[in-house]
Amino acid sequence: MSYVIPAVPAVSVPVLGTSDRFPVRRIYCVGRNYEEHAKEMGFTGREPPFFFLKPADAIVVVEAGSTGRLPYPSLTENFHHEIELVVAIGQGGRDIAAADAARHIYGYAVGLDMTRRDLQNEMKKQGRPWCIGKGFDHAAPIGPIVPAAQAGEVAQADIWLKVNGQTRQSSNVSKLIWNIGETIEHLSRAWELAPGDLIYTGTPEGVAAVVRGDLLEGGVGGLPALSIRVE
Numbered sequence: 551m552s553y554v555i556p557a558v559p560a561v562s563v564p565v566l567g568t569s570d571r572f573p574v575r576r577i578y579c580v581g582r583n584y585e586e587h588a589k590e591m592g593f594t595g596r597e598p599p600f601f602f603l604k605p606a607d608a609i610v611v612v613e614a615g616s617t618g619r620l621p622y623p624s625l626t627e628n629f630h631h632e633i634e635l636v637v638a639i640g641q642g643g644r645d646i647a648a649a650d651a652a653r654h655i656y657g658y659a660v661g662l663d664m665t666r667r668d669l670q671n672e673m674k675k676q677g678r679p680w681c682i683g684k685g686f687d688h689a690a691p692i693g694p695i696v697p698a699a700q701a702g703e704v705a706q707a708d709i710w711l712k713v714n715g716q717t718r719q720s721s722n723v724s725k726l727i728w729n730i731g732e733t734i735e736h737l738s739r740a741w742e743l744a745p746g747d748l749i750y751t752g753t754p755e756g757v758a759a760v761v762r763g764d765l766l767e768g769g770v771g772g773l774p775a776l777s778i779r780v781e
């Protein structure tokens with residue numbers, strides 16, 4: 551058997567401190583999962599969690615200790631950062647109870663849910679899919695994955711983002727509206743999770759635009775920081 555066109559190479563993310571890699575299957579993202587961010591987007595109150603996806607090849611891997619390169623995307627004049635804790639699924643399943651979620655988690659990483667906000671807002675207004683605002687090329691920068699046992703208490707960790715040294719986002723993962731276990735519970739009712747799935751768990755308040763030349767540095771306590779420059 552041979553492929554009639556070149557097969558797509560597997561997308562993978564390095565595992566910190568090893569030469570091993572985590573192969574990526576799907577990228578799920580949670581919308582409006584911090585109260586203060588929901589408010590800044592014009593919403594209030596606790597709504598059921600909702601999800602969107604990014605293509606796996608939207609991943610931009612940034613090695614620990616290095617500064618990655620993020621191409622400024624087409625079609626937008628309002629390119630937003632969203633710093634997020636990313637959960638890497640090591641064991642799949644459906645209808646996973648929140649209390650059982652931990653054993654499905656391989657590890658954690660720092661990610662950026664980059665967003666063409668102007669296009670997303672236009673799609674929202676028209677009641678159309680968010681894909682063009684969220685699922686574009688290079689829309690999912692990510693740092694190395696840290697196995698759960700080495701990651702510390704990420705559920706209680708600070709989460710932050712600086713642009714050119716100025717703090718833009720600063721919160722704590724404990725402020726997630728739907729915590730990691732609850733997110734996995736809801737997500738696994740809608741899709742069967744599988745090893746290789748990544749979950750971008752949502753961003754705290756302070757999202758804003760970046761331009762070419764900006765240096766983004768973000769992190770979650772206990773995980774290596776992510777550094778990437780827009781070009």
Ligand code: MN
Binds near residue numbers: 580581632750752753
């Ligand atoms: Mn997000």
